Amino acid sequence: MAALLRRSLSSSSARHDTAVLPILLKLSISLPYCWHDSRCSSSDSSSANFDLTDLTRPHMWYPNARRKRRNVFLHVGPTNSGKTHNALKQLESSSSGIYCGPLRLLAWEVSRRLNKLNVPCNLITGQEREEIAGAKHSSITVEMADLTTNYQCAIIDEIQMVGCRTRGFSFTRALLGISSDELHVCGDPAAVPLIQRILEITGDVVKVQYYERLSPLVPLKVPLRSFSNIQTGDCIVTFSRNQIYQIKKQIENERQHLCSVVYGSLPPETRTKQATMFNDEMNEFDVLVASDAIGMGLNLNISRIIFSTLKKFDGICTRELTVSEIKQIAGRAGRFGSKFPVGEVTCIDGEDLPLLHSSLRSPSPVLERAGLFPTFDLLSLYSRLQSTTYFHPILEKFLEKAKLSPDYFIADCEGMLKVAAVVDKLPLTLHDKYLFCISPVDMNDDISAQGLIQFAENYAKKGSVRLREMFTPGSLAVPKSQNALMELESIHKVLDLYVWLSFRLEDSFPDRELASSQKEICSLLIEEFLGRVGWQNLGIYKYWLSHILLVHDELG
Numbered sequence: 001m002a003a004l005l006r007r008s009l010s011s012s013s014a015r016h017d018t019a020v021l022p023i024l025l026k027l028s029i030s031l032p033y034c035w036h037d038s039r040c041s042s043s044d045s046s047s048a049n050f051d052l053t054d055l056t057r058p059h060m061w062y063p064n065a066r067r068k069r070r071n072v073f074l075h076v077g078p079t080n081s082g083k084t085h086n087a088l089k090q091l092e093s094s095s096s097g098i099y100c101g102p103l104r105l106l107a108w109e110v111s112r113r114l115n116k117l118n119v120p121c122n123l124i125t126g127q128e129r130e131e132i133a134g135a136k137h138s139s140i141t142v143e144m145a146d147l148t149t150n151y152q153c154a155i156i157d158e159i160q161m162v163g164c165r166t167r168g169f170s171f172t173r174a175l176l177g178i179s180s181d182e183l184h185v186c187g188d189p190a191a192v193p194l195i196q197r198i199l200e201i202t203g204d205v206v207k208v209q210y211y212e213r214l215s216p217l218v219p220l221k222v223p224l225r226s227f228s229n230i231q232t233g234d235c236i237v238t239f240s241r242n243q244i245y246q247i248k249k250q251i252e253n254e255r256q257h258l259c260s261v262v263y264g265s266l267p268p269e270t271r272t273k274q275a276t277m278f279n280d281e282m283n284e285f286d287v288l289v290a291s292d293a294i295g296m297g298l299n300l301n302i303s304r305i306i307f308s309t310l311k312k313f314d315g316i317c318t319r320e321l322t323v324s325e326i327k328q329i330a331g332r333a334g335r336f337g338s339k340f341p342v343g344e345v346t347c348i349d350g351e352d353l354p355l356l357h358s359s360l361r362s363p364s365p366v367l368e369r370a371g372l373f374p375t376f377d378l379l380s381l382y383s384r385l386q387s388t389t390y391f392h393p394i395l396e397k398f399l400e401k402a403k404l405s406p407d408y409f410i411a412d413c414e415g416m417l418k419v420a421a422v423v424d425k426l427p428l429t430l431h432d433k434y435l436f437c438i439s440p441v442d443m444n445d446d447i448s449a450q451g452l453i454q455f456a457e458n459y460a461k462k463g464s465v466r467l468r469e470m471f472t473p474g475s476l477a478v479p480k481s482q483n484a485l486m487e488l489e490s491i492h493k494v495l496d497l498y499v500w501l502s503f504r505l506e507d508s509f510p511d512r513e514l515a516s517s518q519k520e521i522c523s524l525l526i527e528e529f530l531g532r533v534g535w536q537n538l539g540i541y542k543y544w545l546s547h548i549l550l551v552h553d554e555l556g
């Protein structure tokens with residue numbers, strides 16, 4: 001267990017990625033984490049003026065993968081076309097392997113699938129470690145990809161995420177860095193030219209396999225207009241949390257349906273439970289109200305996707321959904337093998353139909369560039385050259401100076417810079433600061449940001465962060481209002497952050513078990529709230545309704 005954790009954790013922070021040897025030779029600096037690779041050093045050390053901010057050859061950061069001539073299979077096609085399924089078939093029959101997905105829910109789904117098939121499979125995400133005895137396979141979130149192990153088979157799912165401004169670089173890292181004989185890459189055809197260009201220089205053998213949708217997706221000509229037209233199996237998509245609860249309430253007020261909800265800030269365990277309740281035919285929660293958190297790879301029993309809007313706030317501004325976002329979300333309807341083999345898609349408002357229809361007809365725009373982010377090794381060396389351990393100016397300056405090839409863009413580091421400004425005030429090492437910066441904190445959420453600040457301050461002051469000093473177990477209660485619910489979601493995020501830190505600074509964050517159990521309680525209380533918001537007395541109401549109708553019939 002310990003060995004596995006050490007391996008995945010060291011790889012997760014990407015400390016060992018870079019071919020630092022040439023730089024070390026030039027600068028006569030030694031770092032404890034560097035590895036030596038003759039192929040990298042001989043090619044790169046020939047450069048007379050090595051420029052740390054030159055990121056034009058990121059494939060050379062990964063000597064392990066470069067030692068192999070990988071067979072790369074691109075499984076591309078529309079949603080629900082069997083891409084992931086076919087890649088997983090290869091993984092299941094391999095002697096060792098790894099699945100890298102964009103979401104914890106997908107990683108869970110895959111580890112469950114493999115274990116059910118008697119292929120022991122670990123589950124490793126930023127906040128979970130489930131090690132299965134004798135496992136040669138792991139299902140992970142892409143940030144956790146271990147680039148030091150050799151696999152027979154690896155999968156990177158939803159590869160179009162390389163274009164994501166914040167997380168794209170982790171997909172690029174996995175794509176360039178996983179050391180595997182076979183690499184199966186699944187996703188949107190829009191990513192093919194970019195992936196081919198990126199891998200051209202690596203010497204890998206790339207084959208493209210195109211897929212067709214396994215079940216039809218029918219764009220409806222009429223909008224929904226009113227929630228009284230909602231049917232079992234419908235999923236209403238909207239992008240604000242408030243809207244989700246308003247729509248749930250409106251639908252439940254009609255007294256015909258109960259709604260499960262899925263959105264980004266719900267704890268992942270709660271999201272899974274809500275999705276499972278909706279998928280279960282025997283359950284009364286037969287309608288789903290969700291954000292685009294359902295947009296990737298999940299298999300849900302949705303018959304009809306109904307967009308309540310085609311606009312969303314993306315953290316910077318309110319904008320129209322892109323063609324690929326619309327297709328990705330719409331594609332959740334009518335999953336192959338589900339009880340709704342034909343999917344339908346429409347909007348609430350008739351004005352949105354032309355955009356919906358044209359988007360579904362259009363190919364997704366071709367991806368131009370993949371995300372990139374300097375490794376810790378590079379940033380660390382750069383800080384020595386700048387003679388400072390202030391992380392904010394180092395990162396800002398590095399990003400400003402960074403030189404890239406046209407196939408890449410530098411990741412959006414706004415969130416990291418916000419954290420850097422906070423941790424720079426504390427007496428921490430550069431690596432500690434870096435860890436806090438890459439942690440999954442939501443700096444736009446006040447409680448979450450406060451949690452990080454307290455953790456960092458206590459860690460800097462005392463070297464040890466005890467959860468009980470900041471949080472009283474037993475103080476959590478079922479929320480009574482939307483505001484209290486939001487607060488509980490934020491507390492869950494803080495506890496989640498504690499668990500994340502506890503895997504990386506084990507001795508200083510010793511209360512992982514307590515944090516995990518309190519996280520679980522948060523999820524249960526949130527679920528309890530979601531159940532109470534729902535129309536509780538559906539069974540009684542149905543009985544009452546049928547009784548009234550019967551009496552009415554008898555009265556003739």
Ligand SMILES: Nc1ncnc2c1ncn2[C@@H]1O[C@H](COP(=O)(O)OP(=O)(O)OP(=O)(O)O)[C@@H](O)[C@H]1O
Pocket residue numbers: 078079080081082083084085086186214296297298299331335336337
């Ligand atoms: N050959 C097959 N036999 C049985 N079930 C299949 C087969 N191919 C796909 N499926 C099932 O169809 C559903 C959709 O497949 P899959 O998840 O692989 O689609 P996808 O193309 O990866 O979709 P997305 O782009 O949404 O991730 C899944 O439930 C999967 O198990």
Ligand SMILES: [Mg+2]
Pocket residue numbers: 083084085157186297
């Ligand atoms: Mg898939």
